[in-house]
Amino acid sequence: MRRDEIEGMVDRIIGSMRTLGAEAGGLKEDCPISIIDMNKWEWPQGVGLFALYLYYKETGRQDILADLIGWFDSRISEGLPDKNVNTACPMLTLSYLAEETGSPDYLALCREWARYLMEAMPRTEEAGFQHTVSGHLNEGELWDDTMYMAVLFLARTGIVLKDDSCLQESIRQFLVHLKYLTDPRTGLFYHGWSFERNDHFAGALWARGNAWYTAGLVDYLDMAPLPEGVKLFLLSSLERQVRKLAELQTEEGMWHTLLDDPSSYVETSATAAFAYGMLKAVRRGYLDGRYRASGLKALHAVVGQIDGEGVVRGVSYGTAVGHTLQQYKDIPLCPMPYGQSMALLALVEGLKHLEDERAAE
Structure with missing residues (x-):
């Protein structure tokens, strides 16, 4: 594809993300706060906002920055929801905007929500962040989603606030989650772990949950100055995961929503996040170049x-x-902010690799 084709596709993706609403696909939502409507404050919107911010930093487009500031100012004036793992996700982008704009109000919110994670967030055994969400406590449960939804924000805010305790806590959370969610046979990650039952629920090697690590880690390494030993450990987990992912990729290039179950449908948001994480990791030198293909x-x-x-x-x-x-096979398909945002990130990252290919010709 040519650069202008990709840029046109990116603009259309952003335009569609801005207008996503709760009626998308005719789906009746079962979450207390809409996770489709971009004018609500929840985790999918947080994922979308972060992709838009990264795109702004890539391009310098002031209209994107203005839209982001406008989104946060509108949501803040409406009043923010209760704090939990998932509602912490939009705070990641706000931590960047606080630094970019110098807004004391943005900075105060980042400090408030980071303090919640550090001091009031429900914990599992070994002090893992319990995956508490809107409407559900999920007592004693670790989910792989948590690393992306809350831990990235905590690390980033530690940098902004110059509070090393936040960064160290983010490291602990990554290590605790990897300890209990890694499948030692494959290097993939289970969706969740229950300390109350001592099991991995259905034992699902769920694609998007795995993708939160693949896509999240490359950005975590950008934002968090880690001890070398920790960085090497996290990257070895990534390499082992990606090695297995390459084996399970379909002929068409997709992954099934249950990674090891070809009878489950192929899923686009996970595929896009895997593409982004793999390509960025190769470009950064975190993964061997053979994973570029x-x-x-x-x-x-x-x-x-x-x-x-x-x-x-x-x-x-x-x-x-x-x-x-x-249950995973029965989840309905519909347009979602994280599908839009991961496709956006994958396209922008892919453009860098396509340009490298042309430069080498």
Whole structure:
């Protein structure tokens, strides 16, 4: 694809993300706060906002920055929801805007929400962040989503506030989650762990949950100055995960929503996040160059899921930890902010690799 084609697709994706509403796909939502409507404050919107911020930093587009500031100012004036793992996600972008704009109000909110995570967030055994969400305490449960939704913000705010305790806590959370969620047979990650039952629920190796690590780690390493031993450990987990992902990738370049179950549907948001994480990790030198082909193959598959209006298709709705594998297969598909945002990031990252290819010709 040419640069102008990719840039046109990116603009359409952003335009579609801005107008996502609770009526998308005719789906009746089951979450207390809409996770489709971009004018609400929840985790999918947080993922979308962070992708938009990264795109702004890549391009310098002031209209994107103005939209982000306008979004936060509107939500803050409306009143923010209760604090939990998922509602912490938009705070990651706010931590960058606080630094960029110098707004004392933004900075105060970052400090308040970081203090909640450090001092009031419900914990599991070994002090893991209990995956408490809007409407559900999920007592004694670790979910792989938590690392992206809350821990990235905590690390980033530690940098902004010059509070090393936040950074150290982010390291602990990554290590505790990897300890209990890593499947030692494959290097993939289980969706969740219950300290109350001492099991991994249905034992689901869920694609998007895995993708939160693949896509999240490369950005975590950008924002957090880690001890070398910790960095090497996290990267070895990434390499082992990606090695297995390359084996499980479909001929078309996608991944199934249950990674090891070909009878489950292929899912676009996870595929886009894997593409982004793999390609950025290769470019940064975190992964061997042989994984570049898998990332580009995934990117081309994602492009095939983007319609003429910029809507990313084949994206599964929000997914709680399942007690049966069938629950994952039954999650409906509809346009979601995280599908739009991960496709955006994958396209922008892929453009760098395509340009490298042309430069080498």
